[in-house]
Amino acid sequence: MKHLRLFESFRDHINSNSIWNFLKKVQIFSSLKFQDVEEMIGNDMKNYWSDFYEKSDFNKIDKKLPLLFWRNPERSSELLENGDLPPRKLIYNYPEKFDPGKKDLAIKAQKTDAKWYPKTVFNKKDLDLLDFPIIAKKDDSYQSKGVEKIESKEELGNRKFDVYQECIPIKDEYRIMIFRGKNNGKIRAFGVWHRDPNNGKSKSLRINESSNKEKEIKSKFKWSPVPLKEFTHWRSVKPIARAIFGFYPNLNFVGLDVAIDDKGKAWCIEHNETPGLVGNSSIRIYKYIFEDCFGKKMPKEVINNFQEKAAEYKKHYDGYEYLSIPRGDKTLTDLESEIVL
Numbered sequence: 001m002k003h004l005r006l007f008e009s010f011r012d013h014i015n016s017n018s019i020w021n022f023l024k025k026v027q028i029f030s031s032l033k034f035q036d037v038e039e040m041i042g043n044d045m046k047n048y049w050s051d052f053y054e055k056s057d058f059n060k061i062d063k064k065l066p067l068l069f070w071r072n073p074e075r076s077s078e079l080l081e082n083g084d085l086p087p088r089k090l091i092y093n094y095p096e097k098f099d100p101g102k103k104d105l106a107i108k109a110q111k112t113d114a115k116w117y118p119k120t121v122f123n124k125k126d127l128d129l130l131d132f133p134i135i136a137k138k139d140d141s142y143q144s145k146g147v148e149k150i151e152s153k154e155e156l157g158n159r160k161f162d163v164y165q166e167c168i169p170i171k172d173e174y175r176i177m178i179f180r181g182k183n184n185g186k187i188r189a190f191g192v193w194h195r196d197p198n199n200g201k202s203k204s205l206r207i208n209e210s211s212n213k214e215k216e217i218k219s220k221f222k223w224s225p226v227p228l229k230e231f232t233h234w235r236s237v238k239p240i241a242r243a244i245f246g247f248y249p250n251l252n253f254v255g256l257d258v259a260i261d262d263k264g265k266a267w268c269i270e271h272n273e274t275p276g277l278v279g280n281s282s283i284r285i286y287k288y289i290f291e292d293c294f295g296k297k298m299p300k301e302v303i304n305n306f307q308e309k310a311a312e313y314k315k316h317y318d319g320y321e322y323l324s325i326p327r328g329d330k331t332l333t334d335l336e337s338e339i340v341l
Contacts, residue, residue: 022302023048026289030070058083066293068092094250103139103162108247116240118165136161172260181292187341190284192231195221224324225331236266238341279332280310
């Protein structure tokens with residue numbers, strides 16, 4: 001009888017901690033098109049996310065499980081209107097009144113006298129308030145499409161943009177992945193990527209670089225992971241992260257693009273509600289939503305399984321020119337470290 005009780009206790013432990021009890025417990029509604037190694041990650045995500053992409057998938061959504069919107073508000077409207085959704089308390093990045101455009105963030109930052117946002121105007125008649133060169137942006141710009149550096153009023157000519165802001169003397173640029181739960185309001189940073197301009201378009205937006213002679217439409221960057229403890233600008237990033245979540249309370253995940261100028265000051269370039277799921281981001285996001293929604297930590301056995309996935313992802317990044325993973329890097333298999341902002 002004693003051995004039977006021990007066996008039953010062991011069986012119950014195995015059953016409660018089986019990795020299968022922790023997979024497919026978070027749903028994602030996404031429109032991102034994965035490329036290169038991220039296509040492999042996107043395909044592997046189907047092994048632990050429940051993923052939905054098309055209208056024909058709407059009837060598969062489980063109303064008892066959390067759902068992450070990983071597509072922009074316009075593409076989400078059809079699901080909001082026609083889908084049978086979980087309660088709002090289970091929906092992460094609820095696609096309402098967030099990221100209406102570049103102008104909205106600029107207006108909110110200006111109204112709050114944010115010191116971390118470049119000096120900005122919205123009308124050409126106010127350009128005398130700015131020092132040239134300036135960055136001119138279309139409201140719906142992305143990956144720098146619709147963004148130009150303008151050296152003078154003469155160069156701008158009759159062209160119109162939605163946002164005009166003073167050019168920052170950028171020394172370094174970073175993307176910081178941050179999360180704020182629905183049940184735990186702490187803002188936590190779990191990934192930092194340094195990005196270097198990697199084509200004419202991205203270089204042309206720097207203050208000391210010439211105009212984009214190559215005429216690329218989108219910016220390209222080379223990304224490299226930065227260990228959280230080695231990133232030295234957390235004090236400057238903290239008020240930016242808090243303000244973004246204050247401006248857009250429906251957001252839970254943000255890819256925050258930050259520039260560090262030649263004097264070490266941090267500036268907000270933009271926030272992304274659907275940043276690319278590079279590195280271990282897809283795993284970290286799944287883990288955060290699971291633990292926030294269900295109120296329990298994943299056991300070590302499950303973490304080990306996810307670390308094996310992350311290590312496999314890391315191997316596949318070799319040979320891609322847009323990524324630089326240092327030899328011996330451990331950030332991509334680190335699923336626990338975070339910075340509370």
